[in-house]
Amino acid sequence: MASLDRVKVLVLGDSGVGKSSLVHLLCQNQVLGNPSWTVGCSVDVRIHDYKEGTPEEKTFYIELWDVGGSVGSASSVKSTRAVFYNSVNGIILVHDLTNKKSSQNLYRWSLEALNKDSSPTGVIVSNGDYDREQFAENPVPLLLIGTKFDQIPESKRSEVLTRTAFLSEDFNAEEINLDCTNPRYLAAGTSNAVKLSRFFDKVIEKRYFTRDPSPMAAFTDRKRFNFKSLHYD
Numbered sequence: 001m002a003s004l005d006r007v008k009v010l011v012l013g014d015s016g017v018g019k020s021s022l023v024h025l026l027c028q029n030q031v032l033g034n035p036s037w038t039v040g041c042s043v044d045v046r047i048h049d050y051k052e053g054t055p056e057e058k059t060f061y062i063e064l065w066d067v068g069g070s071v072g073s074a075s076s077v078k079s080t081r082a083v084f085y086n087s088v089n090g091i092i093l094v095h096d097l098t099n100k101k102s103s104q105n106l107y108r109w110s111l112e113a114l115n116k117d118s119s120p121t122g123v124i125v126s127n128g129d130y131d132r133e134q135f136a137e138n139p140v141p142l143l144l145i146g147t148k149f150d151q152i153p154e155s156k157r158s159e160v161l162t163r164t165a166f167l168s169e170d171f172n173a174e175e176i177n178l179d180c181t182n183p184r185y186l187a188a189g190t191s192n193a194v195k196l197s198r199f200f201d202k203v204i205e206k207r208y209f210t211r212d213p214s215p216m217a218a219f220t221d222r223k224r225f226n227f228k229s230l231h232y233d
Contacts, residue, residue, distance in 0.1 A: 006061035013094035018147035021180035038068030090203035142173035
């Protein structure tokens with residue numbers, strides 16, 4: 001098989017939200033039987049057909065970098081993690097739909113990755129009042145994935161989905177909600193599968209078919225993310 005071009009996609013979120021299970025499902029199309037904590041970073045590869053079914057169709061490798069740790073880690077840990085944030089082409093933000101704090105912490109994860117060189121400290125960020133235009137200007141494609149959808153009580157689903165819709169709007173990203181123990185959530189032809197394919201197409205488009213092949217570097221050179229200091233409810 002000929003060598004394929006590839007793109008690098010970070011998978012970020014709190015420990016325990018199911019990032020490893022998600023990556024395994026995306027790359028192996030199988031449920032991860034015995035997930036363990038990720039130390040440092042693990043990388044798996046998914047094969048993706050860019051613009052599938054069109055004359056421009058081309059196969060790419062999608063490298064999914066599952067970054068372990070917590071946004072509350074010591075600065076030395078964050079500095080070590082920063083090496084994984086180099087040359088990034090896309091970011092998947094993962095949160096646990098049954099854990100509101102894991103959703104709120106996605107603002108801090110995105111801040112850490114997109115502002116990796118400025119080493120911000122002591123900033124508490126929540127959903128709410130901040131400059132959304134900064135995400136609108138962010139050229140790095142983002143995708144929001146909520147896990148453990150099956151564990152949300154029926155009576156709470158409307159509330160949770162409303163909250164995730166606002167989160168998706170904040171990040172200017174599409175959202176997918178699923179259960180990592182059920183491959184049917186990403187079955188071919190489902191809306192989730194379409195959103196996922198569209199995201200990977202966008203990542204490839206920006207990496208290989210735009211004039212600037214390094215969107216993250218250009219963005220961080222031009223403008224640092226600067227969220228307002230907020231407090232959790």
